[in-house]
Amino acid sequence: MGLCGAGWALLLLVGASVCWGECPCSDPALCQPITETRDFEVYVFFVEGKNWKYYDWAHVTTVALFAPYDPELMCFAHYKGARFVLTGDVPVKDIVASEKRSAWIAEKVNLAKAQYMDGINLDIEQPVLPQTPEYYALTALVKETTEAFHAAIPGSQVTFDVAWSPGCIDLRCYNYTAIADLCDFLFVMSYDEQSQIWTECIAAANAPFNQTITGYEQFVNISIDPKKLVMGVPWYGYDYTCLNLTKDNRCKLTKKPFRGAECSDAVGRQVPYRVIMKQVNDSVSGRLWDEVQKAPFYNYKDSKGNIHQVWYDDPQSISLKAAYIKKLGLRGIGMWNGDLLDYSNDPIAQKQTADMWKALLP
Structure with missing residues (x-):
């Protein structure tokens, strides 16, 4: 783990080496697990740096760690009453055997306890076909992980990341109903919705409104x-x-197959919102709005003369989707990821960042 320093002891628990020591917080009470569950979940994936200091902690309920462990962040999250959870990924073929599942789960529970954390986010995202050994193993993993964490850490939270629809997206043909029943909740990744493009190879919204809402209804x-x-x-x-851009802004793409589809958003490049905000006003088109997909986009020309089209989400498009949280009775909202905004002291950036956080609240 690379976390053992002065005052830390090395323990061997169920074959896994973990660091265990005194509470790193100024107030030892902050090392106690969070047990309160709030009515509305605001789920944040933390990826890098110290941007977490500028999150909207008045509403954040859970921070999932997709970065090296930071005890300062753990203490601060607990101070704000928010859970701080591990991330977990394992090749599904490696946990078909029950003893291998048990060992993996025990390792994660011990790590969470050693780091005074509050659960785990299972981010598997692997192709699994129905009625295969991997299909049953994945469901069993969720069941056994939830049971182990709930028993070992009072109030802990076990969540599972799923694609925007239960319809075998990217060949992720999971037992969604059972998995939802067995864990605390599903985090629905309503993005990368062009990972499999079954129609024309043209650029489109990352999370088109109608398709996104249809996924929840499904x-x-x-x-x-x-x-x-x-x-x-x-x-x-x-x-x-764009291979070519028509007058009505149809950006034709190079074909790039992905898990059965001829075209995919993998032909594109992911761009943080903070970069988009610096580029859009200097683009060829400026911000445009697609009324069908209810998403913004713009066109620009690079230094080599190539035309690009950028599709993204902003407060307008996010607010439209967030409004459906109450209509559908969902548990809450979250984002990938909390560190893609501009947290600098630039006044324009500060407003843009504040507006994105505000858009999460229906």
């Missing part, structure tokens, strides 16, 4: 409780190089 239609669903929104966009 989850509910397979008997998943809406309170088990947290809406994920993107704080990034896709930059596509």
Whole structure:
């Protein structure tokens, strides 16, 4: 882990080396697990740096760690009453055997306890076909992880990341109904919705409104409780190089197959919102709005003369989707990821960042 320093002891627990020591917080009470569950979830993925100091902590309920462990962040999150959870990913083929699942789960529980954390976010995202050994192993992993964490850490939270629809997106043909029942809730990744482009190879919105809302209706239609669903929104966009751009802004793309589809957003490049905000006003087109997909986009020309089209989400498009949280009775909202905004002291950036956080609240 690279975390053992002065005052830390090395323990061997169920074959896993973990660091265990005194509480790193100034107030030892901050090392106690968070047990309170708030009515509205605001779920943040933390990826890098110290941007977390500028999150909207008045509303944040959970921070999922997708970066090296930071004890200062753990203490601060607990001070704000927010959970701080691990991330977990494992090749599904490696946990078909029950003893291997148990060992992996034990390692994660011990790590969470050693770091005074409050649960785990299972981010698997692997292709799994129905009725295969991996299909059953994945469901068992969720069940056993939830049971182990709840038993070991009072009030802990186990969540599972799913694609924008339960319809075998990217060949992720999971037992969604069972998984939702077995964990605390699903984080629905309502983005990268062009990962499989089945129609024309043209640039489109990362999270088009109608498709996004239809995905939630599909989850509910397979008997998943809406309170088990947290809406994920993107704080990034896709930059596509156009083979040609028509007068009505149709950007034709190079074909790039992905898991059965002839075209994919993998041909594009992910761009943080903070970069988009610096580029859009100097673009060829300025900000444009697609009324069908209810998403902003713009066109620009690079130094080599190539035309690009950038699709993204901003407060207008996010607010439209967030409004459906109450209509559908969902548990809350979150984003990938919390560190894609501009947290500098530039006044314009500060307003843009504040508006993006505000857009999360329906």
